[in-house]
Amino acid sequence: MxxxxxxxxxxxxxxxxxxxxxxxxxxxxxxSEDKKGKAVLKLKLPRPAFKGTPKHVPPGTNLEKPRKGPRPKFMAPKGTKLLSHGMPVKASDDDPIIGEIGFVTDGDREANEGSYVELGPGVQWVQIDLKKKHAIHAVLIWHYHASARIYHDVVVQVADDADFISNVRTVYNNDHDNSAGLGLGEAKEYWETYEGRLLDAKGVVARYVRLTSNGSTADDQNHYTEVDVYGIPAR
Ligand SMILES: [Ca+2]
Ligand SMILES: [Ca+2]
The missing domain is CATH 1.20.5 (Single alpha-helices involved in coiled-coils or other helix-helix interfaces)
Known part of the structure; x- marks a missing residue:
């Protein structure tokens, strides 16, 4: 036995x-792949410039609760790819204080000096021309991540025309008191980190993506290190 x-x-x-x-x-x-034809979206991230997220809430901010653990994986339809790399960028301030407007889509996401563009104080925007209509599934934003700070009145809109007159839709708005004049936003403010801010654009179809901000907890100027727009060409 x-x-x-x-x-x-x-x-x-x-x-x-x-x-x-x-x-x-x-x-x-x-x-990593579900029944609806979605797959995990692979994101390109820079090196972290600082560790952790500050615990204090600066006065006058409308901060979200800090997330515990890594960012959940983002599911997007199969075939979703980075659209914005090298695409033309326009800004409300066409004479930046530091850097060049083209830094927004040049693929450099690092927190280095010389990797960000600084626009003037107050409400300013940058916009990316995707050159044709796409179904936009995600927008990933790094304003500035060399130190912890919070940008105010972050609004992301899409439109069919460069002047944002025709078919303007708002993807994200954390301007809770309409101080940027684009309407009241329900989203919360957030700390900048190397992970960037990932927005679910839910397949909105548009050619132009415009990002607005209104200074930060560090100063009144507006900064962009990189903006990645992910999507699929519209049929
Ligand atoms: Ca860049
Ligand atoms: Ca505001």
């Missing part, structure tokens, strides 16, 4: 090892 038992228990042990090592791989495969 004993030798038989030993063989059975070895087989049982081997099966248990196989199952415990095989299961997580299968689960992972399933979670």
């Amino acid at each position: 004993r030798p038989g038992r030993t063989v059975t228990s070895i087989v049982g042990f081997a099966a248990a090892v196989f199952l415990t090592t095989a299961r997580p791989a299968i689960a992972q495969e399933k979670s």
Whole structure:
């Protein structure tokens, strides 16, 4: 009886090892691609310039609760890709204090000196021309992540025309008192980090993406390190 038992228990042990090592791989495969034809969107992130997020809430801010753990993976339809890299950029301030407007889409997302453009004080915007209509699924924004700060009146809109007159839609707005004049926003303010701010654009179809801000907790100027727009060409 004993030798038989030993063989059975070895087989049982081997099966248990196989199952415990095989299961997580299968689960992972399933979670990266769901039944609706979506897949995990792979994001390009810069190196972190500082660790952690400050715990204090600066006066006059409308901050969201800090997230615990890493950012959840973002699911987007298969075929969603980075659209904005190298695309033309226009700004409300066409003579930046530091840097060049083209820095917004040049692919440099790092927190280095020389990697960001600084626009004048008060309400300012930058806008990206995707050159044709796309279904936009995500917008990832880094204003400035060399130190912890919060930008005010962050509003992201899309439109069919460069002047933002035709078919303007708001993707994100955290201007809770309409001080930027683009309407009241329900989103909360947030700390800048190396992860950038990832917005779900839910497939909105447009050619132009405009981002507004109104200074930060650091100063009145407006900064952009990079803006990544992800989507699929519209049919
Ligand atoms: Ca850049
Ligand atoms: Ca405001």
